[in-house]
Amino acid sequence: xxxxxxRSVRPPGAALAAALIGSALAILPPAAGEGPPGRRPMPAExxxxxxxxxxxxxxLGADPDRVALGRMLFSDxxxxxxxxxxxxxxxxxxxxxxxxxxxxxxxxxTPVRRNTPTAFxxxxxxRLGWAGDIPSLPDQAEIALTQPEFLGGSWPxxxxxxxxxxxxxxxxxxxxxxxxxxxxxxxxxxxxxxxLLTPDSRxxxxxxxxxxxxxxxxxxxxxxxxxxxCAACHQGINVGGNLFEKxxxxxxIPNKTAEVLRVxxxxxxxxxxxxxxxxxxxxxxxxxxxxxxxxxGRELTPAQAASIVAFLGTLTGSYEGRPLTAPAAxxxx
Ligand code: HEC
Ligand code: HEC
Numbered sequence: 001x002x003x004x005x006x007r008s009v010r011p012p013g014a015a016l017a018a019a020l021i022g023s024a025l026a027i028l029p030p031a032a033g034e035g036p037p038g039r040r041p042m043p044a045e046x047x048x049x050x051x052x053x054x055x056x057x058x059x060l061g062a063d064p065d066r067v068a069l070g071r072m073l074f075s076d077x078x079x080x081x082x083x084x085x086x087x088x089x090x091x092x093x094x095x096x097x098x099x100x101x102x103x104x105x106x107x108x109x110t111p112v113r114r115n116t117p118t119a120f121x122x123x124x125x126x127r128l129g130w131a132g133d134i135p136s137l138p139d140q141a142e143i144a145l146t147q148p149e150f151l152g153g154s155w156p157x158x159x160x161x162x163x164x165x166x167x168x169x170x171x172x173x174x175x176x177x178x179x180x181x182x183x184x185x186x187x188x189x190x191x192x193x194x195x196l197l198t199p200d201s202r203x204x205x206x207x208x209x210x211x212x213x214x215x216x217x218x219x220x221x222x223x224x225x226x227x228x229x230c231a232a233c234h235q236g237i238n239v240g241g242n243l244f245e246k247x248x249x250x251x252x253i254p255n256k257t258a259e260v261l262r263v264x265x266x267x268x269x270x271x272x273x274x275x276x277x278x279x280x281x282x283x284x285x286x287x288x289x290x291x292x293x294x295x296x297g298r299e300l301t302p303a304q305a306a307s308i309v310a311f312l313g314t315l316t317g318s319y320e321g322r323p324l325t326a327p328a329a330x331x332x333x
Contacts, residue, residue: 054237055204056267056317060123062194065175070192072168073185078161079145081152082107087144087189091119093196093319095327096271102279106149113149114257115279120319121267123194125241130277132244132262141189155182198268198317198324206314214314221311224304229296238265239315250297253290255280270313271326284309 073079075088090104090112091097097118103111114130128134134143144150145158162168162180172180175188203222205213214222225231234240240263247256255278274280275287285305292298292305300308316323 053239055207056121056197056199058199060194062191066188066191067195069171069175069188073189074192079151079153079158085151090116092327096268096324098272100327102274107152114277118268118272119193120196120198121238121265124238125265127262130261131258137190137193138186141186198319201315201317203314218310218314221307225308225311228298233263234266238267240265248294251294253294266312267315268324270316271324
């Protein structure tokens with residue numbers, strides 16, 4: 001569904017600012033033969049049309065039986081090599097779909113390479129992972145299940161667990177019409193992840209026409225977000241997740257793990273601290289000011305940063321009827 005642009009809050013300079021930003025972007029083409037066509041710096045009208053944010057849907061039509069299976073697998077520690085961890089260990093879907101720590105620990109106690117991004121709304125991003133080098137949710141599931149950094153499981157033992165547990169084997173047979181195999185396990189996790197959506201944020205309610213869903217201060221923050229060019233990169237249904245961009249165009253961002261990253265989604269960003277690919281920034285105002293400096297060559301006043309933070313707070317949606325929250329204090333250092 002297309003949502004009419006709320007013209008009233010769109011400052012006249014926004015398209016121009018976005019176009020100027022556009023000329024500073026380094027944009028990678030997507031992997032050969034894969035996915036949507038690459039984005040290039042584009043004329044102001046096109047930027048104008050493309051940076052529209054659309055609401056998160058409440059479902060993507062995933063099969064409920066397969067979703068239920070994927071939900072069980074998501075928290076099943078038996079799939080991991082040491083039997084001590086599951087997807088939910090790092091992606092806490094009872095809170096924000098991620099973790100409170102900068103970097104989770106692998107089974108051997110060393111930190112994973114990057115901050116854990118939320119699993120919520122990942123289905124709405126065009127590529128996965130901070131670098132955007134993972135093409136799809138099924139590819140991501142294969143990596144998470146088997147690479148030592150994550151669960152480190154092996155297919156023979158994963159399938160032995162699933163086939164040997166009557167609580168899983170029967171439902172797999174019913175949902176797939178065959179014994180659980182690698183493709184079915186991946187598909188069940190993929191189905192569950194496609195159900196990890198957070199509709200009904202106040203911003204989406206406002207997009208859908210509820211004029212009272214945002215305060216004046218939040219609308220002003222959105223106007224600033226548009227006007228100074230944040231939306232040239234953070235745009236579309238996930239307010240990000242649909243472009244590759246150079247990181248640190250004007251000023252270097254410390255400890256970044258690659259020169260070019262996928263622009264991350266800002267959905268639920270108010271509850272997914274710490275920030276950036278290394279989890280190195282603890283607070284949202286700090287992340288916003290660093291972004292303005294590094295990506296736009298601009299110094300925000302504390303009041304301007306607070307204004308944008310107020311807008312970002314309206315992007316927190318709900319899962320199973322409850323607004324996402326920050327996780328309780330970090331279980332891992
Ligand atoms: C030890 C912590 C850990 C575990 C366990 C883990 N993940 Fe992750 N997950 C991460 C990290 C870190 C990344 C980012 C990797 C990168 O960008 O290099 C990630 C990325 C993802 C993403 C991409 C999100 C996005 O927006 O790009 C999805 C989806 C995901 N994981 C799902 C899963 C599933 C499903 C499982 C279980 C089969 C799992 N993860 C297990 C830490 C973990
Ligand atoms: C040129 C593209 C670009 C522009 C413009 C831009 N960003 Fe970003 N943004 C990125 C990229 C790429 C990252 C990932 C950086 C990293 O992890 O090192 C990011 C990360 C973020 C994060 C951290 C998200 C997380 O989950 O850790 C926030 C918050 C953010 N941006 C907000 C903003 C705001 C607010 C503005 C405007 C002041 C802005 N960005 C402008 C590309 C951009």
